Amino acid sequence: MSPLYARHKRTTLAIATAVATGALLTTGLASGTAVAQSPADSTKAAPLAAAPLQLSAAARTTLIQQQQADAPETATAIGLGSQEKLVVKDVVKDVDGTVHTRYERTYAGLPVLGGDLIVHQSASGATKGVTKGLKTNFKVASVKPQIAAATAEKQALTAAQAAGSAKTAADAAPRKVIWAGSGTPVLAYETVVGGFQDDGTPNQLHVITDAATGKKLFEYQGIETASTGTGKTLYSGTVSLTTNLSGSTYQLYDTTRGGHKTYNLARGTSGTGTLFTDADNVWGTGAASSSSTDQTAAADAAYGAQETWDFYKDTFGRNGIKNNGVGAYSRVHYSSAYVNAFWDDSCFCMTYGDGSSNTHPLTSLDVAGHEMSHGVTSNTAGLNYSGESGGLNEATSDIFGTGVEFYANNSSDVGDYLIGEKININGDGTPLRYMDKPSKDGGSADYWSSSVGSKDVHYSSGVANHFFYLLSEGSGSKTINGVSYNSPTYNGATLTGIGRAAALQIWYKALTTYMTSTTKYSGARTATLSAASALYGSSSTQYAAVAAAWTAVNVS
Incomplete structure (x- = not known):
């Protein structure tokens, strides 16, 4: 992730895509009522049919090679254009034999940033569906740049300096890419700027520049603030x-x-x-x-x-x-x-x-x-460390960091829904973030709004952190492992959690199987509902609880 927290003296540029570096500070579906489950439940997964199968290194390598060999046929089957090709990034095989293959896409031999997709196949090899970040096929008029690479590099260096970077230098010459992370896909340059951020964190600022107009299209930080x-x-x-x-x-x-x-x-x-x-x-x-x-x-x-x-x-x-x-x-x-x-x-x-x-x-x-x-x-969804996808990236780390703490069952650091409570980074004994009511940190969002994506990713993460807490533990006042919580809901609904174990399984499957690099909060709702359906069934208590928890944080 990016640095662990966001620093107020500058805009923190988020982390977590192809070169992921992260730091801790400032990294119409049905709804229903969830059924109670003990908050102290085990985090170990039940042998669910749609749970991921643990593959040996050799088996995983073989499966990746098989899927790559079939990539041209797959590209045709899902309707990609003649200039588009698929490159396997990862493969997940479920207990029931379903295979989820995550692909990067190329166009005319150039990487398509934001073009990643996942193909879902049954045990028999039949295609069950495709999850795409880029919803439509496309054509680029020309792959010949209209501006010089040096112009893109200069723009990237300026962006890094404006963000407070010290000892700024491009790591390598800008590379040609197709930018498909937002709007109409276009030919672009990607420049990676090294050096250091203003607090000493290493810098890997990725700047995307339109190769025809010279306009900056996007930027994100590659360092995610571990006998x-x-x-x-x-x-x-x-x-x-x-x-x-x-x-x-x-x-x-x-x-x-x-x-x-x-x-x-x-x-x-x-x-x-x-x-x-x-x-x-x-x-x-x-x-x-x-x-x-x-x-x-x-x-x-x-x-x-x-x-x-x-x-x-x-x-x-x-x-x-x-x-x-x-x-x-x-x-x-x-x-x-x-x-x-x-x-x-x-x-x-x-x-x-x-x-x-x-x-x-x-x-x-x-x-x-x-x-x-x-x-x-x-190494899974590759959520872009900017905007709403950056908030989801940071929340994912908070969610699994919390899972690790509960899993360890350490009496000196008991499991809780507080982030960074032991390190006293604020100097007053308060934690860095709160999952039950994120706004208690003074900056994080409890609920989604159209402005959430403009917040620092460590603060926009609050929406997903709140969702995960409500899904796990429910709303209202309660004490867990000696820590008091009181979690509100946007719509005033009273929710009962399904337990942390099930919530973790749903988030992990959504991340590894149904999210892409450009997933936003609405897409996260769809991804987690797909995960809950695959794991527990579309008529299950867990599925209804996922829908209800997203509604409770104003994501529809």
Whole structure:
């Protein structure tokens, strides 16, 4: 995701698409009444027919190769034009044999940004439907630019500087693309600007420029603002960590979860850093330290990665962020007094700052789950980190970060519907965000309106966060794990939740099977209803609850 929160001194440019980097701060359907379920229910998925099947790396690779070989036939079958081709991005196979193939689209050999789609096939191979971000086929009059690439690059650099970027430079020459994210598809340039944002977060600003007129069409941020040893963590108490013994030295290297490693940047801002090692396999002290070699932050980061991996595997059968069994890596002690954390797809890594005075690292469990979930979004729906799709991107990370916290069942950091409550980023003991009534943070939206898309993505996420809370727990006043909540509804309706377990399954299936890069809130309603129908049936309590919860946040 982008940095974890939005900073008021500038406009935060959101994160989370092709190169996803995210940080925590400022990343006519029927309705009905939901039926109660205990809020303390397990997050493990029942063996539902439409639930995703856990594939081995070899099986997944084979299925992707098969679908790519059939891509020309598929393109014809779904009515694409002669200049359009499909490139497989991901494949999901359900327990009942249904296959959902996510494709990127090209036109005359150029990437079509916003042209991604998902083809749904039955176990017999018959096409059941197509989910498209771009609803219609198209033709582009010419793929010959009318402006020079240097003009597009200059515009991108200017945009980055206006957003407060420091040490700004283009990462590479602008590339020709077809922009189909909004309006009529046109030939465009995509320029990626590197350097650093104004708070020290790495910059990956993607600027889309019309190749005929030179007009800026879109921009988004690509950085989304993460042997068994003993970890004495700052936020989660004393925990078990899977480590590796190399000779007589222990390494903070988890070979059982895709090879995840935890590195020390020691105040640096680039590179991998140095792998944490130790002589006695006890990591950290459980107390905050301003030392750039402190192991406590590393222990929290390693624990967060461990729990996030296990949450996705046990809850959804997902084998790592990319679902390919490969682990990311984590970096701690980024920069000096850096008050943020971020996921970066380009390095496939999670990075944490040490917070104010270098004594408040942003390494709590829900932050780790939030940031690494940006990687999951990037490798599935690829929700553009801008406008309403950016809000959905951020909410997805809050939703799954919350899921990780409940899943871990850690007595030092019990599950709740508060985001970043342990890191005290506001300095007054309040959390960063509230899911039961998002507006309590002073900026987030409780309900959808036509202006929601113009908010910073960390605030427009409130609509989906509120939806998820209502779907899970219902409306009104209640206490869960010692935390008091009081969730209102736009239409005054009284809702009873279906439980967090079912709500998580519905959101995950919607993200991985029915959302595309340009999905907005109305599309999220459709996607989650499709997911609820596939998982539980269109006449189920869960389906009715999804419709009712969206109505309760003014999404129709």
